[in-house]
Amino acid sequence: MTTRLCLTLFLITTSFTVSADIKPSNNIEYPSDWQNWASIAVSHRTDNNTLRLIIGNNIAVKAARSGKTNPWPEGAIIGKVVWKETQLENWQAAVVPKQLVHTEFMFKDSKKYSKTHGWGWARWVGLEKKAFNKGTEVCSSCHSAVKNRNWVFTDPAQFPEIP
């Protein structure tokens, strides 16, 4: 009985610890439930051998599907899931995801993030979700190449309309 109680307490504690352990990145909280968000696009970066899935919250997906992305609407969150690439064992010409590298997010809020081009920039590294905290300059310096596209590289992919 004591063993069972201890096990239960241990499991409860562990469960809470996992959640509480995710630190903010650049002062931004980890977005909840993004793993179930719909998709905006995919990409294969041949310069660093990674595959990417680009997802969004409802506001971002609606904007992407209707082509209203310059600027992206207030409240939009765009996420990028990045994996190292590998060959699919049963179809060697297919390049597919292996280890998760990190997940990155851009949070559109023109007022809150007025000093960083209207976007909040955040990254969590690996399956352990280690918060990246080297500042937003690391993100925006690269994204400055697309400042005329509201700082976003992604072209939303074509999706058939929902009937």
Place this chain on the structure above:
Amino acid sequence: MTTRLCLTLFLITTSFTVSADIKPSNNIEYPSDWQNWASIAVSHRTDNNTLRLIIGNNIAVKAARSGKTNPWPEGAIIGKVVWKETQLENWQAAVVPKQLVHTEFMFKDSKKYSKTHGWGWARWVGLEKKAFNKGTEVCSSCHSAVKNRNWVFTDPAQFPEIP
């Protein structure tokens, strides 16, 4: 007034027509709302220059994220969205989606589809969702290479657990 009424009737008729125009593929109805499904993986087929997004209904995504995919559970629907590839204008080493080629789905129902390896196989071509009806043999002949993986090529990608 008459013009307005005619326009309204025209719009209503058109709206219904679009939905009714999607024909079954291999006797399978077009799955509803798949555009909002969560993701399982992505891939880049270098043999035919396409990018792919692999998505699933709730049953399939739950199985994928927990590694319970051999066999995939009853009721699982796996979707593949296929685009021709292009280079991203602002980052040329990034291969990204261009025209939509087709969307394909596998429907797991061991009883209903007992004659086709426990899966229903369907495809709708292009943004116009033209039903593919050349039979399931076209699908399963290729997928026979992975019959020991319950007929599915995709390895679910690593996603960080939802806290």
